[in-house]
Each structure stands twice: as structure tokens, then as C-alpha cells.
Amino acid sequence: MSERRLSLAPMMERTDRHFRFLMRLITRRTRLYSEMVVDRTLIHGDAARHLDYHPAEHPVALQLGSADPGLAARAVAVARPWGYDEINLNVGCPSPRVQAGGFGVVLMRTPERVAEIVRAVYEETGVRLSVKHRVGLDEHGDYAFLARFVEVVAASGVRVxxxxxRKAWTEGLDPKANRTVPPLEHAKVHRLKRDFPELTIVSNGGLAxxxxxTAQLAYVDGAMVGRAMWDRPWRWAAADRVLWGDAHAPDRRAVLERYEAYLHERLAEGVPLRALVRPLFNLYKGERGGRRWRQALDAALRAGRLPGGGLAALAPEAGAPA
Ligand SMILES: Cc1cc2nc3c(=O)[nH]c(=O)nc-3n(C[C@H](O)[C@H](O)[C@H](O)COP(=O)(O)O)c2cc1C
Structure with a gap:
């Protein structure tokens, strides 16, 4: 098996560079995935706005949305100088807008197309994409469909x-319901690892x-966590120790101090305070003082600035009444 992995899942409106930076202060080894960026956005838009990140974020992955080999290759050529550790193709998103573009989960129906995209990107840029997908979609719920998808795509050079x-329903369920209604089928992912032992297989969905x-890592090379990292970021503070045996154990006050220094650097560059404070809201969720912390952050946003003593003065451990 390759080195075990824990990853923060790509999440639109969540895993921007600021939340990723916060997670990096909490765990040094977890691989951090960006929000999905569509190929044309990188080719025609303000690439730096979507691609800039802090050097501390490594290992960091960019997620690309594309259904077209030529556009994918051009987009990866644009992104390449930024030095992401991995570029991942989204073959899992069922949102109507993404379906309309022909990418996301509907690409599972045409693994040959995915393979073409992977080959075009490799030929043009030398970058070997990784792929994020589902266990199936619509009427394609059997393991043979999944295994064929992986086999065809792996033949184009994908290793991860x-x-x-979960499978996705492309009609009748909105994206949110598509993350809760179809049952979890981790056993199918484990079977993939047995059938394709040379591939790096990462399991995702419902891991809290x-x-x-750790239970997943008995069967596969890695686990990816989305909502449970956004909802409870501090829950993962023991990750480096538990998964990789590191001595490092982050201290929440030190994390806040470092995040605050980062926040001021970004503010000076014109990043809005709201975007920088948003990742912090759940840092004490479910703990004594957690509600008060959120209220204090809300008040700071209404005031348009942090209070004199900074974030540390607002933190529950500073003695704020619960
Ligand atoms: C708000 C939100 C946005 C998401 N955006 C993306 C995305 O841009 N690309 C993607 O591949 N998956 C996206 N997902 C799916 C997650 O990456 C992940 O596969 C899913 O949430 C299941 O993992 P979890 O149960 O650990 O949250 C998103 C999920 C959420 C909750």
C-alpha cells in the first residue's frame, strides 16, 4: 500500500484558501483540496484569483471541472506554474449546472471520455490527473460498472x-440530497482496492x-472527509499523531494567533474580513463557549473589524463565560 492519506474534500463555497490554511494549522499532513474550478474559468478568467495559495498549504490539490480534453489540457497548462501537488478531475458532482456542462458525475457514463481528458492533459503538460468519482449513477449501481470505469480510466495513466x-441520481435529487439519500457503500470501494491493488484508492463519504x-485505512490507502472537517475542524487536531505517529499536537491558541497573523496579511491585500473570519465559526462548535464565540465573530463582522485583543481575546479559553 502507498503511504496512508487523509484528505480534506473539495467543497464549493467552503474549501477556499482561507479554510485550507486554517486546516493546515490544525494538521500538517492532511492533503487539502480546493473548490472545483471550471476549465474555462482558468483559461479566460482571473487565474490568480482561483489559483493563488499560501506555501504552507502543501500538500494541496486543485480540483478541475472539465468535459473536454483540449480545454482541460489548456486549463492545466495555466495552473501548472502554481505548483499544486495534485490536480484532480471532478467526476462526482451531480448539480444541474455541472450536468449541463457535461462534466461531473455524468462523465462516469463515458469512461473513454475521461481517459481522453487524462491523456490530453498528460501529453500537453506532463501532469497525471487524479479522479474523484462516485460508486455509480442512476441505473448503473452494480460493481461491474464501477470496476469498468476504474479499469478504463486507469489505463490512461490515472493512479489515484x-x-x-454513494451513487448519484442525476434527476430527482438535488446535490444536497445526493450527499445524504443514496446509501453509503464503502464495501464497494474496499473491493476496488482488492481488485486494483496497484492503484491508490481513497474512500470518501460520511466519515465523521x-x-x-482509521477503520477505512484497514481496507484502502486513504480517506477523504468533507462536511465533518467544515463542521468540526478541531476534531482533526489529533490526526497527525493518530495516523502518522507525529509528536506534533497543535495548540488552539497558537493556531488562532497564527491564523490572525495570516488574516492581517490577507486584509492588507484587500481580502474582505468576512471571507477570512468565516472558516473560524465552527472552531469551538459543540463545546462550552462555542455559541458565544460565534456571536463574538458575528459582532466583529458587523463592526467591520476584530476587537483590540484580537481573536485570542474572543476565544472561550480566554475565560469568556460559556
Ligand atoms: C458544500 C459542499 C460543496 C461540495 N463541492 C464539491 C466540489 O466542488 N467538488 C467535488 O468533487 N465534491 C464536492 N462536494 C462533495 C464532497 O467533496 C464530498 O464528496 C461529499 O461531501 C461526501 O463527503 P463527506 O460525507 O465527508 O462530506 C461538496 C460537498 C459539499 C457539502
Whole structure:
């Protein structure tokens, strides 16, 4: 097996560079995935706005949305100088807008197309994409469909498959329901690892704790966590120690101090305060003082600035009443 992995899942409106930076202060080894960026956005838009990140974020992955070999290759050529550790193709998103563009999960129906994209990107840029997909879609719920997808795509050179262990319904369920209604089928992902032992297989979906991640790692190379990292970022503070045996154990006050220094650097560059404070809201969620912390951050946003003592003065451990 390759080195075990824990990853923060790509999430639109969530895993921007600021949340990723916060997660990096909490865990040094977790691989951080960006929000999905569409090929044309990189080719025609303000690439730096979507691609800039802090050097501390490594290992960091960019997620690309594309259905077209030529556009994918051009977009990766644009992104390449930024030095991402991995570029991942989104073959899992069922949102109507993404479906309309012909990319996301509907690409699972045409693994040959995915393979073409992977080959075009490799020929043009030398970058070997990874792929994030589902265990199936619509009427294609059997393991043979999944295994064929992986086989065809692996033949184009993909080595890393991140599998959201649910199938997607392209009609009748909105994206949110598509993350809760179809049942989790991690056993299918485990079977993939048995059938394709040479590939790096990462399991995703519904993993809420380090114990659940550890349980996955008995079967696959890695686990990816989305909502449970956004909802409870501090829950992952033990990740480096538990998964990789590191001595490093982050201290929440030190994390806040470092995040605050980062926040001021970004503010000076014109990043809005709201975008910088948003990742912090859940840092004490479910703990004594957690609600008060959120209220204090809300008040700071209404005032348009942090209070004199900074974030540390607002933190529950500073003695703020619960
Ligand atoms: C708000 C939100 C946005 C998401 N955006 C993306 C995305 O841009 N690309 C992608 O591949 N998956 C996206 N996902 C799916 C997650 O990456 C992940 O596969 C899914 O949430 C299941 O993992 P979890 O149960 O650990 O959250 C998104 C999920 C959420 C909740």
C-alpha cells in the first residue's frame, strides 16, 4: 500500500484558501483540496484569483471541472506554474449546472471520455490527473460498472482514485440530497482496492471521526472527509499523531494567533474580513463557549473589524463565560 492519506474534500463555497490554511494549522499532513474550478474559468478568467495559495498549504490539490480534453489540457497548462501537488478531475458532482456542462458525475457514463481528458492533459503538460468519482449513477449501481470505469480510466495513466461511496441520481435529487439519500457503500470501494491493488484508492463519504477514518485505512490507502472537517475542524487536531505517529499536537491558541497573523496579511491585500473570519465559526462548535464565540465573530463582522485583543481575546479559553 502507498503511504496512508487523509484528505480534506473539495467543497464549493467552503474549501477556499482561507479554510485550507486554517486546516493546515490544525494538521500538517492532511492533503487539502480546493473548490472545483471550471476549465474555462482558468483559461479566460482571473487565474490568480482561483489559483493563488499560501506555501504552507502543501500538500494541496486543485480540483478541475472539465468535459473536454483540449480545454482541460489548456486549463492545466495555466495552473501548472502554481505548483499544486495534485490536480484532480471532478467526476462526482451531480448539480444541474455541472450536468449541463457535461462534466461531473455524468462523465462516469463515458469512461473513454475521461481517459481522453487524462491523456490530453498528460501529453500537453506532463501532469497525471487524479479522479474523484462516485460508486455509480442512476441505473448503473452494480460493481461491474464501477470496476469498468476504474479499469478504463486507469489505463490512461490515472493512479489515484477518490471514490465517494454513494451513487448519484442525476434527476430527482438535488446535490444536497445526493450527499445524504443514496446509501453509503464503502464495501464497494474496499473491493476496488482488492481488485486494483496497484492503484491508490481513497474512500470518501460520511466519515465523521478519526476512528472512522482509521477503520477505512484497514481496507484502502486513504480517506477523504468533507462536511465533518467544515463542521468540526478541531476534531482533526489529533490526526497527525493518530495516523502518522507525529509528536506534533497543535495548540488552539497558537493556531488562532497564527491564523490572525495570516488574516492581517490577507486584509492588507484587500481580502474582505468576512471571507477570512468565516472558516473560524465552527472552531469551538459543540463545546462550552462555542455559541458565544460565534456571536463574538458575528459582532466583529458587523463592526467591520476584530476587537483590540484580537481573536485570542474572543476565544472561550480566554475565560469568556460559556
Ligand atoms: C458544500 C459542499 C460543496 C461540495 N463541492 C464539491 C466540489 O466542488 N467538488 C467535488 O468533487 N465534491 C464536492 N462536494 C462533495 C464532497 O467533496 C464530498 O464528496 C461529499 O461531501 C461526501 O463527503 P463527506 O460525507 O465527508 O462530506 C461538496 C460537498 C459539499 C457539502
Amino acid at each position: 482514485f477518490v471514490v465517494h461511496a 471521526s478519526l476512528d472512522e477514518v
